[in-house]
Amino acid sequence: MISWCAGILSSLLLLLAPLWAWAQQDGIFDEYRAMFGDDNPAVFVIDEGEELWFSKAGPNSTSLEGCDLGLGAGVVEGAYAQLPRYFADTDRVQDVESRLEHCMIELQGKTREEIHAKPYSLRGDLGTEMEALVAWLAEQSRGLAIAPGQAHPSERSSYELGEQLFYFRAGPHDFSCATCHGQSGKRIRLQSLPDLTAHEGAAEAYSSWPAYRISQGIVRTMGWRMRDCFRQQRMPELIMGSEAAVALQTYLAVNAAGATMAAPGLKR
């Protein structure tokens, strides 16, 4: 039912394709987005995420209600905004995706292989469980301040490694994250590029993911955004919830700290 609704909405969005070309003009996207009003198609995905959280699944036939996202087992309100953070039980700094993976394995008895088989949608897909869960969890932090952990030494070293990775130039094109996101007021083709090394740019970006991507008809997560940036950097595929994925998100979240979560957002 939910997928069906999302399908209908995606088709409606395709009818808006001519508007799309027009919306590509820099600055006009805000007007285009305003035409949606409060109608972010992500609402269907958020509902699906909620359903998934409370549904019994996996070999253990258990829900995720016992999952500790940092604020205690089952506490979801405000949890997303305080990630990534250090978890004593795994002795790792974790983002929302690696923590969900941990809970799916420990509570539900799922395998790492099945969780990693397809965490993010391919073009034309109607969404994955991971995307829906992340969308719902982000919604539970809407309006709250971004406050990732930085008290534990592992959290601070995650930030430092994230900074190193942000400037890491490699691959045939010598690109790093900083190539596109290290200066303010720049754009690639017509797309504005936030300066993720500064608070303002990091806040704008971090607070708006996960987001419904109109051009792809799907909710995308911050973890996916990291993976896709590396694809564009001509690098291999970033593993969901890996240490590098977490470190980069820690770097962004700390740079964005204090800003207000406004996800799931709506993006071109």
Next chain:
Amino acid sequence: MTRMKTIKPLVLLCCFLINSALADEAAMLLKSSMADKNFVTLERVERDALQSFCSKPRSEEGDIETANALRESARAAVPMPTEDDFLGDWQRGEAVANNGRGLQYSDNPEQPNGGNCYACHQLDPDEVAYGTLGPSLTGYGARGQSLSMLEYTWIKLWNTHAYNVCSHMPRFGAAGILSEQQLKDVMAYLLDPRSPVNSGLSP
């Protein structure tokens, strides 16, 4: 005062060692966090000397001797066409400038790579979808076609670090992104008076 003078280099050396250990850790971390995808393998995480030197966060500075050495070795490795052989076909060059594909794991490796010039530079004044990471090159042909101009442009495209170490631009020739013929076509797109890049110039 003398003591201060001895301490400062020691502190700097110490910071350098800590930072370089952190950089090594970051490199290992990235490798363990990635997986081969299609034709793109973990080999791409390995950095050459230039990439390592240019990966420093903004707060760290590189030393000038290494920068000079990297610049000189980049310059020395540029193969130079003969004087009458720098310029190819501007129309083919336009296609290269517009094409943003190539070398991503989602790309077809059988297709030629693009130069993706428009991602960062303004060129044809009638093309509105241009990026601003690099300077505008509209009207580049006004600089003329002297041998020094041809050589300068060729070297810039082949390996930008021969002039500006740690420039953001890819090493289109040195890294094998574009073929020599494609680079000559891009040269023509920049310098040929008939190219739309130079449409605003009076003949």
